[in-house]
Amino acid sequence: MPAFQRLIRHPWALGLLGILSVLLLWWITTASGSVNKLFLPSPQAVWLAGQQQWTSGLLLKDALASIQRVFIGFAMSAGLALPVGIAMGTSPVICRLLEPLMGLIRYMPAPAFIPLLIIYFGLDELPKVLLIFIGTFFFNTLMIMDAVKFVPRELVETARTLGGRTLPILTRVVAPFIAPQVLDTYRINMASAWNLVIVAELVAATEGLGKRISLAQRFLRTDEIFMGLIVIGLIGLLIDLGFRALMRRACSWAN
Amino acid sequence: MHLQIDRLCKSFGYGAARKEVLREVSFAVHSGEFVALVGSSGSGKSTVMRLIAGLEQPSAGTISIDGRPVTAPGSDRGMVFQKYSLYPWLTAAQNVAFGMELQGRSRPEIRERTAYFLEVVGLADAARRLPRELSGGMQQRIAIARALAAEPQVLLLDEPFGALDIQIRESMQEFLRDLWQRTGLTALLITHDLEEALLLAGTVHILAPSPGRIVRSVSVDLDHSSMPHLRVSPSFLALREELAQNLRSLEPAFAR
Numbered sequence: 001m002p003a004f005q006r007l008i009r010h011p012w013a014l015g016l017l018g019i020l021s022v023l024l025l026w027w028i029t030t031a032s033g034s035v036n037k038l039f040l041p042s043p044q045a046v047w048l049a050g051q052q053q054w055t056s057g058l059l060l061k062d063a064l065a066s067i068q069r070v071f072i073g074f075a076m077s078a079g080l081a082l083p084v085g086i087a088m089g090t091s092p093v094i095c096r097l098l099e100p101l102m103g104l105i106r107y108m109p110a111p112a113f114i115p116l117l118i119i120y121f122g123l124d125e126l127p128k129v130l131l132i133f134i135g136t137f138f139f140n141t142l143m144i145m146d147a148v149k150f151v152p153r154e155l156v157e158t159a160r161t162l163g164g165r166t167l168p169i170l171t172r173v174v175a176p177f178i179a180p181q182v183l184d185t186y187r188i189n190m191a192s193a194w195n196l197v198i199v200a201e202l203v204a205a206t207e208g209l210g211k212r213i214s215l216a217q218r219f220l221r222t223d224e225i226f227m228g229l230i231v232i233g234l235i236g237l238l239i240d241l242g243f244r245a246l247m248r249r250a251c252s253w254a255n
Numbered sequence: 256m257h258l259q260i261d262r263l264c265k266s267f268g269y270g271a272a273r274k275e276v277l278r279e280v281s282f283a284v285h286s287g288e289f290v291a292l293v294g295s296s297g298s299g300k301s302t303v304m305r306l307i308a309g310l311e312q313p314s315a316g317t318i319s320i321d322g323r324p325v326t327a328p329g330s331d332r333g334m335v336f337q338k339y340s341l342y343p344w345l346t347a348a349q350n351v352a353f354g355m356e357l358q359g360r361s362r363p364e365i366r367e368r369t370a371y372f373l374e375v376v377g378l379a380d381a382a383r384r385l386p387r388e389l390s391g392g393m394q395q396r397i398a399i400a401r402a403l404a405a406e407p408q409v410l411l412l413d414e415p416f417g418a419l420d421i422q423i424r425e426s427m428q429e430f431l432r433d434l435w436q437r438t439g440l441t442a443l444l445i446t447h448d449l450e451e452a453l454l455l456a457g458t459v460h461i462l463a464p465s466p467g468r469i470v471r472s473v474s475v476d477l478d479h480s481s482m483p484h485l486r487v488s489p490s491f492l493a494l495r496e497e498l499a500q501n502l503r504s505l506e507p508a509f510a511r
Contacts, residue, residue, distance in 0.1 A: 158398075161308050161355030162329030162405050172357075176344045188449035253344040253385055 001159065024071065041223035046230070049223040058212070063231065065208040068199050073132025074193045078186055081140030088141065089148020099145075102138045110135030110192075111199050118204065128200040135196045136189045143189075147181035148174060180251040187243035194236045256323060256408045256441060258284040258307070263316035265302055275466040276302050280468060282460055284409060284443050285356040289435050291444040293327040293455035293498075295321070295506065299467025300445045304413045306414075307443070308334045318410060327505065330358060333407030337414040348373060350384040354405035375438065377430075386425065396430065401460040410496045412444045412491040416451070428454055429482045449498055453491065454482060463505040470503060 030042035053059040088095040113134055117127035151174055159169045201210025209228050216224035265277040275301040284290045293299040305311045309328040318325040341350045348369050355365045373379045376396040416424045432455055446452050452459045453475055461471040486492050
């Protein structure tokens with residue numbers, strides 16, 4: 001019994017239990033034959049579909065295509081949001097100039113830009129990457145701006161009384177202080193980026209996990225749709241865990 | 256070194272919302288002196304400190320060091336804030352080294368002086384610890400070491416022990432007095448605690464509130480050789496009581 005209690009107290013135990021329960025429920029439902037398997041394929045069928053796509057190399061190709069789009073679009077967004085967010089957080093003038101504009105654009109749903117992006121840039125990679133940029137840049141910037149505004153005044157003023165000028169204060173006081181919040185901002189908004197790449201691929205793409213799902217719909221391959229959804233979720237989870245691990249290692253002082 | 260404050264005035268806000276915080280505050284601090292400003296809240300004592308540090312600009316009057324006017328923050332005036340202002344991501348030693356790195360000193364010099372000032376504040380053992388692993392008193396000692404390591408001409412102490420428990424406060428007061436005697440530093444202390452001012456400073460200026468102004472200046476001619484004795488000596492207690500009455504009479508009637 002103590003061994004069981006130790007198992008139950010493991011931080012992952014309950015989370016795993018939740019996932020397994022749903023899997024079990026899913027298996028029971030399909031095994032009982034009470035649901036049309038066209039609507040709800042069995043876990044085994046989904047597993048087989050996954051195996052099949054893996055051996056044909058399609059799964060890896062699709063996943064890499066989606067990951068690459070997310071990576072490029074989000075890197076652009078994160079890279080530009082950092083200086084702009086810091087500028088807005090430190091300068092009231094820049095903040096008053098840009099905050100209303102960004103607040104407005106932020107509320108425009110990024111997928112609504114797809115028609116425009118297709119008209120402007122066609123069906124290549126650029127419109128998909130730009131969609132991810134549009135959908136995450138404004139959130140990233142405003143959240144980084146907020147992090148900068150919460151840098152304690154004493155920390156900045158101490159550096160000034162020690163002879164620090166503006167640039168060293170930004171790189172040696174503001175940057176390290178906001179690092180944990182910035183990483184957390186990226187982690188949260190990465191979820192949107194991951195959503196948007198699938199949306200973009202559903203609309204127009206030749207490869208990618210979203211494209212695979214929309215193709216599967218055309219042939220009523222619900223097992224492939226389920227497989228796609230699960231893979232998308234798993235990759236997202238891995239990225240999330242990656243950010244958390246990075247934060248633990250790089251910002252141990254903030255824990 | 257000669258820090259001269261001359262008819263310093265400061266107001267915040269404009270028009271009807273304008274609030275006069277300081278009116279014609281004048282005093283001087285010379286090399287090796289320990290001067291204290293005592294006042295209740297609203298006496299503008301922290302504003303005096305921020306003006307001297309260069310973090311705010313005076314509305315009128317001048318601040319000068321050896322005749323050169325103060326216009327911006329600089330490492331000739333080291334400041335210790337009430338709230339612990341250590342950088343939480345840096346170890347104690349890295350915090351002490353921080354100012355010297357901003358000044359662009361050489362690595363061997365920084366290493367040597369960091370070790371020296373950690374020793375001076377009695378925290379050589381804590382060099383590798385993060386601020387959150389240190390007590391409040393230890394954190395303030397590191398903050399003082401960091402300010403001193405940057406070689407200021409005057410150390411500005413803005414209620415440095417205001418956030419500490421009473422017992423730790425007393426030991427920190429002894430520590431600071433001892434540090435002043437050993438290193439010959441020049442210090443300006445701001446406090447609301449009359450006892451603290453009289454224990455530490457050779458000159459005490461009393462600030463009256465709304466607007467802040469110096470109403471009395473006292474030279475403390477007491478035997479400072481033993482702080483525990485001084486705390487309970489009749490002459491110390493008499494002076495403290497006299498000044499305390501003075502301070503109380505300055506408070507607006509509703510606060511008495």
